Amino acid sequence: MEHYKKIITDIYNEVKKVEDTGRTANFIPELAFVASNNFGVHISTIKKETFGIGDFQKKFSIQSIAKVLSLTLAYKLEGEQLWDRVDVEPSGNPFNSFLQLESDFGKPRNPFINSGAIVVCDILVSHLKNPKEDFLSFCGDLSNNKSLNYNEKVAESEKSCGSRNVALCNFIKSFGNIKNEVNTVLDFYFHICSLEMSCEEISKIFLFLADEHFTTQSQKSVITVPQAKRINAIMLTCGFYDESGEFAFRVGLPGKSGVGGGIVAVHPSKFCITVWSPKLNEKGNSYKGMLFLEHFTTKTASSIF
Numbered sequence: 680m681e682h683y684k685k686i687i688t689d690i691y692n693e694v695k696k697v698e699d700t701g702r703t704a705n706f707i708p709e710l711a712f713v714a715s716n717n718f719g720v721h722i723s724t725i726k727k728e729t730f731g732i733g734d735f736q737k738k739f740s741i742q743s744i745a746k747v748l749s750l751t752l753a754y755k756l757e758g759e760q761l762w763d764r765v766d767v768e769p770s771g772n773p774f775n776s777f778l779q780l781e782s783d784f785g786k787p788r789n790p791f792i793n794s795g796a797i798v799v800c801d802i803l804v805s806h807l808k809n810p811k812e813d814f815l816s817f818c819g820d821l822s823n824n825k826s827l828n829y830n831e832k833v834a835e836s837e838k839s840c841g842s843r844n845v846a847l848c849n850f851i852k853s854f855g856n857i858k859n860e861v862n863t864v865l866d867f868y869f870h871i872c873s874l875e876m877s878c879e880e881i882s883k884i885f886l887f888l889a890d891e892h893f894t895t896q897s898q899k900s901v902i903t904v905p906q907a908k909r910i911n912a913i914m915l916t917c918g919f920y921d922e923s924g925e926f927a928f929r930v931g932l933p934g935k936s937g938v939g940g941g942i943v944a945v946h947p948s949k950f951c952i953t954v955w956s957p958k959l960n961e962k963g964n965s966y967k968g969m970l971f972l973e974h975f976t977t978k979t980a981s982s983i984f
């Protein structure tokens with residue numbers, strides 16, 4: 680960890696000074712109130728060593744990072760049948776795109792674009808008795824963290840401007856690939872996106888994807904080894920929408936971004952690292968987050984390649 684600490688600190692100080700040309704997400708009004716100069720990093724290793732710097736303990740809206748957690752729970756509950764409802768191909772299109780849905784008969788290209796995540800939410804609504812509560816307790820169990828919660832203001836804010844997601848959900852339903860009420864599915868989707876966590880909490884929660892046995896912090900099995908392989912593979916190929924190739928090229932780790940400015944990256948069998956900086960590039964991914972991780976995997980020679 681000493682080695683990582685020094686490198687993380689140096690890169691942090693260097694990247695902090697870089698002029699950020701990005702913008703905070705403005706299509707969810709509530710997110711625009713977050714101070715854009717927040718910048719935090721936290722790493723957790725599978726040997727349970729940790730290190731954080733900057734705003735690593737401040738909670739923020741994890742947005743699409745939650746899509747990995749919802750996918751994990753749906754995969755556990757639904758098994759391989761899940762892939763009949765959502766594909767595993769990179770879309771090469773923006774996260775909220777309609778393109779491809781029509782020619783693909785309502786089957787989203789992958790679970791991390793909005794259309795795919797909405798189908799995953801529909802699957803969870805079918806399985807869970809109290810979807811919002813049950814999802815929260817699943818996330819809490821992953822890292823023994825009972826302090827997780829949704830931010831109702833962010834969920835409401837997104838709902839008030841969510842026409843695009845409403846349209847996506849209705850469009851998919853017209854093909855029969857949404858089984859529940861559109862309003863119920865979207866209310867659940869907006870809530871999971873509004874989950875609040877700090878960099879520290881995210882890197883601890885996602886450690887199950889790095890751990891050799893894919894267990895929680897209290898050694899409970901989360902998913903099987905082949906299931907973890909698949910989730911990490913989808914993160915690598917689809918975690919950054921139409922910038923997934925660029926992230927693999929520059930950083931070289933499975934990862935997932937959110938429009939709250941967070942990015943989590945996993946090195947299977949080594950560590951999980953989270954960066955938060957709210958200003959986004961034109962593809963909706965944190966500008967400084969990507970820059971930080973690019974330097975980190977380069978200087979520590981710790982990409983998967």
Ligand code: GLN
Nearest residue numbers: 742743774793872937938
């Ligand atoms: N809640 C956001 C949306 O549905 C999530 C997008 C993201 O983080 N990329 O548009």
